[in-house]
Amino acid sequence: MSYKIMEKVELAPNTVMMQVHAPLATRKMQPGQFIIVRVTPNGERIPLSISGWDMNKGTVRIIVQAVGRTSAELINLRVGDSLTDVVGPLGQPSHLDKYGTCVLIGGGYGTGAIIPIAKDLKARGNKVIGIIGARTKELVLMENELRTICDKVEVSTNDGSQGVKGLVTDVLTEILKQEPVHMVTAIGPVPMMKAVSEMTRPLNIKTYVSLNAIMVDGTGMCGSCRVEVGGTTKFACIDGPDFDGHQVNFGELVNRQKMYIPYEKKAMELHLCKEKNL
Numbered sequence: 001m002s003y004k005i006m007e008k009v010e011l012a013p014n015t016v017m018m019q020v021h022a023p024l025a026t027r028k029m030q031p032g033q034f035i036i037v038r039v040t041p042n043g044e045r046i047p048l049s050i051s052g053w054d055m056n057k058g059t060v061r062i063i064v065q066a067v068g069r070t071s072a073e074l075i076n077l078r079v080g081d082s083l084t085d086v087v088g089p090l091g092q093p094s095h096l097d098k099y100g101t102c103v104l105i106g107g108g109y110g111t112g113a114i115i116p117i118a119k120d121l122k123a124r125g126n127k128v129i130g131i132i133g134a135r136t137k138e139l140v141l142m143e144n145e146l147r148t149i150c151d152k153v154e155v156s157t158n159d160g161s162q163g164v165k166g167l168v169t170d171v172l173t174e175i176l177k178q179e180p181v182h183m184v185t186a187i188g189p190v191p192m193m194k195a196v197s198e199m200t201r202p203l204n205i206k207t208y209v210s211l212n213a214i215m216v217d218g219t220g221m222c223g224s225c226r227v228e229v230g231g232t233t234k235f236a237c238i239d240g241p242d243f244d245g246h247q248v249n250f251g252e253l254v255n256r257q258k259m260y261i262p263y264e265k266k267a268m269e270l271h272l273c274k275e276k277n278l
């Protein structure tokens with residue numbers, strides 16, 4: 001099986017959208033799930049959210065932000081190149097239901113991940129409001145597409161170069177003043193998901209977050225994606241990645257994410273040396 005890259009678009013610095021040919025994987029995909037890819041035969045396996053799929057073309061859409069060696073190798077590939085493996089769909093689908101008004105919040109690649117969720121919630125008759133958060137205007141991803149799906153889309157940037165100056169929680173505060181919200185889903189950096197969950201907890205608004213725990217096999221065997229939710233141990237790859245944000249132990253998640261930093265630094269240094277033929 002050849003997992004050929006059919007399309008590649010640069011969305012922002014170090015961030016690309018790719019359509020990858022993986023027809024078997026597309027057969028049972030649902031919003032909120034992810035795939036695990038290997039870029040090279042000896043490379044590590046990295047989990048990536050499903051940002052869309054086309055069963056007729058047999059393609060899955062991914063949004064990749066280069067943060068280390070493997071994601072950098074991936075975004076360097078070109079149309080016509082192939083990935084070594086694509087495994088999926090993995091994980092549980094998002095909590096899709098008829099809620100009323102839903103606010104979907106995306107930061108970084110998380111904006112790509114909320115698109116299939118937004119489409120599904122809209123098709124179920126929900127009012128869907130999207131919030132995209134970014135450091136600056138150049139890093140706002142997928143805005144136009146999200147606008148075609150949602151009833152309303154708001155943008156926040158830390159430097160105020162687009163939309164509201166501030167954080168996604170500032171935008172959420174304003175929305176909560178204007179109308180009742182029945183469900184919130186936040187996908188993006190851990191501090192953002194934590195802040196959103198803390199904001200909705202006292203208001204008792206159902207809140208889901210997608211946990212980007214470190215994963216290896218993605219099938220519940222290795223234990224590396226262990227997270228604490230509601231005082232019990234869960235595996236993000238098979239029990240999640242979506243969990244009730246009010247029950248997640250974010251502190252433990254952050255600590256576990258830091259476990260391999262020295263090795264990740266070394267891998268990136270080797271990658272950069274290879275790129276520069278040093």
Ligand SMILES: Cc1cc2nc3c(=O)[nH]c(=O)nc-3n(C[C@H](O)[C@H](O)[C@H](O)COP(=O)(O)OP(=O)(O)OC[C@H]3O[C@@H](n4cnc5c(N)ncnc54)[C@H](O)[C@@H]3O)c2cc1C
Binds near residue numbers: 045062064067072
């Ligand atoms: C369910 C899920 C969905 C994800 N969806 C996307 C996506 O759609 N687009 C995207 O760009 N990124 C996504 N990520 C994050 C992506 O998997 C990591 O950025 C990638 O694995 C980093 O590998 P690296 O070698 O490039 O960087 P490294 O140098 O290895 O790591 C950089 C940082 O990424 C995190 N990371 C490292 N290895 C893993 C791993 N195996 N699993 C999870 N996190 C890891 C660590 O926090 C680390 O500090 C997702 C992660 C999860 C768990």
Ligand code: FES
Binds near residue numbers: 221
């Ligand atoms: S990634 Fe190995 S148990 Fe989840």
